[in-house]
Amino acid sequence: MAADSVKRVSMELGGHAPFIVFNSADLDLAVKAAMGSKFRNSGQTCVCSNRFLVQSGVYEDFLDRVGMAMDRELRLGHGMEPTTTQGPLINQRAAEKVALQISDAVSRGARLLRGGSQLDGSFVEPALLADVTTDMSCTREETFGPVMPVLRFQVEEEAVAIANASDVGLAGYFFSSDVSQIWRVAEALEVGIVGVNEGLVSSPEGAFGGVKQSGLGREGSRYGIDEYLEVKYVCFGGLRP
Numbered sequence: 001m002a003a004d005s006v007k008r009v010s011m012e013l014g015g016h017a018p019f020i021v022f023n024s025a026d027l028d029l030a031v032k033a034a035m036g037s038k039f040r041n042s043g044q045t046c047v048c049s050n051r052f053l054v055q056s057g058v059y060e061d062f063l064d065r066v067g068m069a070m071d072r073e074l075r076l077g078h079g080m081e082p083t084t085t086q087g088p089l090i091n092q093r094a095a096e097k098v099a100l101q102i103s104d105a106v107s108r109g110a111r112l113l114r115g116g117s118q119l120d121g122s123f124v125e126p127a128l129l130a131d132v133t134t135d136m137s138c139t140r141e142e143t144f145g146p147v148m149p150v151l152r153f154q155v156e157e158e159a160v161a162i163a164n165a166s167d168v169g170l171a172g173y174f175f176s177s178d179v180s181q182i183w184r185v186a187e188a189l190e191v192g193i194v195g196v197n198e199g200l201v202s203s204p205e206g207a208f209g210g211v212k213q214s215g216l217g218r219e220g221s222r223y224g225i226d227e228y229l230e231v232k233y234v235c236f237g238g239l240r241p
Contacts, residue, residue, distance in 0.1 A: 015168050019051065027058060033175070116129075129150060139162075170209075172194055
């Protein structure tokens with residue numbers, strides 16, 4: 001509709017957010033952020049973390065801690081029940097997609113450590129997958145559901161390469177206590193929004209938007225006003241005091 005009269009548009013087209021945990025990370029902080037970033041709204045937000053990359057030195061520890069956090073905090077059920085923290089996915093097709101991603105990962109060698117069963121309607125148990133590799137569909141397609149696939153990496157360059165191997169780039173998150181590494185990785189990630197030791201990044205003051213095929217323009221911050229303005233150049237001449 002906007003194209004007919006060449007109107008300015010702003011588009012937010014989703015993402016495939018990486019969540020990187022380096023050896024120097026505060027694991028308690030990283031696990032808390034991972035739970036919020038992955039499982040809020042049952043994984044159905046455009047900035048939900050989709051690919052969890054954990055360095056080898058803390059890989060098993062992270063899996064143990066996040067598994068215990070899932071057992072402790074996640075309750076699947078009716079939305080009106082006060083203990084419920086996880087509800088249904090938006091429709092049956094979404095639940096089937098999640099189930100297919102889980103079965104594909106397991107068939108290719110991933111370990112299913114928690115959940116993963118498709119229940120009645122569009123309910124899916126929050127799932128934790130270990131030993132995930134980049135040939136699995138959960139690392140190549142946005143999930144939009146409660147699946148946490150965890151990949152192991154050895155060095156920083158490997159993690160950045162995996163994180164950037166996507167045609168979208170909305171949000172990205174990473175956890176590190178090394179200030180030099182923080183600056184390197186923040187600049188290297190091909191995303192429009194970066195959370196450093198933080199899993200919830202949206203705010204009115206922040207410029208919300210992505211790069212690559214994640215959209216055009218920004219919402220929020222002073223840059224969000226630009227979507228409603230046009231640039232006009234006025235050249236003055238011929239005036240005398």
